[in-house]
Amino acid sequence: MIRAGLLFSTLSIFPAIFGFYQSWLGLTPAQEINLAIALVVSFLWVTELIPLYVTGFLVLFLELVWLIPGWGPGAPKTITFLSCYFSETILLFLGGFVISSAISFYGLDVSIAKFVIKNTKGSAFFLVLSLGLATAFLSCWMNNTATAAMMLGLVSSMMKSLDETSPLRKSILFMVPFSANLGGIGTPVGTLPNVIGIAYLQEKGFHIGFLDWMAFAFPVFILSVLALAGILYIVYLKKEKSIQSIRLIQVREENTSVSSQRKLISIMIILITILGWISSDWHGISNGTVALFPVIVFFGFSLLDLKEFRNLSWDVLILMGGGIALGKAFEETGLAKHFVTLLMLGDSSQLGLFLFFSILSLFLSCFLSNTSVANLILPITMGLPTDLILPAAIGATIGASLAMPLPVSTPPNALAFSYGGIRSLEMVKIGGSISIVAWVFFTVVGGFLLHQLHIVDFSKF
Template sequence: MIRAGILFSTLSIFPAIFGWYQVWLGLTPAQEINLAIALVVSFLWITELFPLYVTGFLVLFLELIWLIPSWGPGAPKTITFLSCYFSETILLFLGGFVISSAISFYGLDATIASFVIKKTKGSAFLLVLSLGFATAFLSCFMNNTATAAMMLGLVSSMMKSLEETSPLRKSILFMVPFSANLGGIGTPVGTLPNVIGLAYLQEKGFHIGFLDWMVFAFPVFLLSVLALSGILYIVYLKKEKENSSLHLIGIQEETFAHPQKKRMISVVVILVTILGWVSSDWHGISNGTIALFPVIVFFGFSLLDLQEFKKLSWDVLILMGGGIALGKAFEETGLAKHFVSIFLLGESGQLGLFLFFSLLSLFLSCFLSNTSVANLILPITMGLPGELILPAAIGATIGASLAMPLPVSTPPNALAFSYGGIRSLEMVKIGGSISIVAWILFTVVGGFLLHQMQIVDFSQF
């Protein structure tokens, strides 16, 4: 794999050194170097030959030592790319990480999940449904993989009492990862593609508020989880005799020794932060600035300690910075607009591009990480004419999170698959079905809400 990586990188950079991309594709020198960098880092992101955050640093390194020095007159300053690694969007996601850490540290996730699951009163279908909604809700603010791991751990003792062929066990192993994926689209901080998409849009002067995002995304993921429950009932749960092998006393709970006072303060801080994000359009304070509030309070007042600070996903923030910096290069060099003109994408309407880019993202995310897909496709959408950028970018952003047919499609899928008892073909059947249904719900319900909110205009195809 290392040899393949070296060979591909060499083949990507070699034509740029001799100006062949300029001849083949009609690029400027800066665009040619930008393309070579994009090819190299895209290959590394897809293959994960290097850790993803290292590739994030590589983007900046190549831009500073190769792209800018070779640019000539009108070259951007280094701060143009450096600022991508600590931008408003990075602050927003940092605040989300801190909230996620606090939820896990004080056991708020397990408390919420246990409460919801225990209200199912012995019904297998209600258990799966409530498990899905609890997982999706937590995934709106927590890392999808961490949420799936926590929820599976919560019901692991119960699953041990079920045979591997049990319809209930299969339903749980499908519901948890899929609802974790779906819940990620619910808020701007729910999953990486959301934040990356918002970063690109903000660079172009488009602003979608926290509440505006939730207005169109929340109904989509709620209906998708409900649809997933229906699919699982039809395929598995209607075969399960009511109350057979369902003993809620088997749900595994954790006990936390943290003072009740600190837990309550943590809840208040989280709620105030979320309220601040939701009402940002009213008070005018940016979401990134609001995200500093939980960071300062949790660590400043020792609600979280230095060890929790060190455990924050700094590698993910560097990865995001690399993706944003690559997109910034696409914008500055004009490479995105060049690709748009080549493929005649600028001649389509808002609805057509919304459907096209959402489908393209969904298809690619079946085989690649949704973060890689967002980093690959979103820069291209930024080259579209102004009125077409928003629908194309939203479609690409959400579409990247809707693909879940394979064990390798998302980390939560792989985690659930590792428990055993489900076959790849079964995951393709259930995951493929909900991917299609979720895409339809997104394009119909989400598209309708976006149009009604006048964020996009779908009056013409």
């Protein structure tokens, strides 16, 4: 694999050194170098030949030592790319990480899950639906993989007591990861593609408010989770005749060493932050600035300690910075506009590009990580005419999170598959079905709400 990576990197860089891309594709010298860098880092992101965050650093390194020196007159300053690694968007996601850490540290996730599971009234369907809604809600604020791991861990003792062919066991193993995937689209901080998409849009001067995002995304993921529960009922749960398995549910105990007062304070901090994000359009403070509030308060008042600070997903922030920096290069060199012209996308309608990029992202995310797909597709949308950028970028962003037919499609899928008892073909059937249904909800319901909120205008054809 390493040899293949070195070979691909060499084949990507070699034409740029001798100016072949310029003659083949009609590129400028800067665009040619940009393309070579994009090919190399995209290959590394897709194959994960080296850690993803290292590739994030590699983007910056190549831009500073190759792109800018080879640019010639009019080259941007180094700060143009350096600033991508601590931008407004990075701050937004950092705040999300701190909230996620607090939710886990103070056992708030366990409290929510325990309440849900304990009040299922002996119904297998209600249990699975409640588990899905709780997972999706937590996934709006926490890392998708961490949410899936936590929720599966809460009911792992029950699953061990069930036969691997149990309809209830299969339903849980599908509901949890798929709900974690779907819940991620609910807020701007829910999943990496959201944050990457918002970062690209902000660079172009488009600002979607936290509340506006939730206004179109929340109905989509709630309807999708309800539809997933319906699919699981039809395929599995209507065969579940006994409620005995429901009574076997056990969840891990909450952390009793944490005082109720500190837990209450943490809840208040989280709620104030969420309220600050939701009302950012009214008070005028940016979401990134609001995100600094939980960082300062939680660590400044020792509600979270240095260990928790060190355990934040700094590698993810570097990965995001690399993606943003790559997109910035696409914008500065004009390579994105060149691709749009080459693919003849500039004459399409807003609705046409919304559908096209959502389908393209969904298809690619079936086989690649949604983060990689976002980093690959979003730079191209930035080269569209100004009035077409927003619908194309939103389609690409959300579409990347709706693909879940294979164990390799998302980390939550792989985690659930590792528990055993479900076959790849079953995941293709259930995951493929909900991917299609969720895409329909997104394009129809989400598209309608985007139009009604005047975020996009689908009346122009």
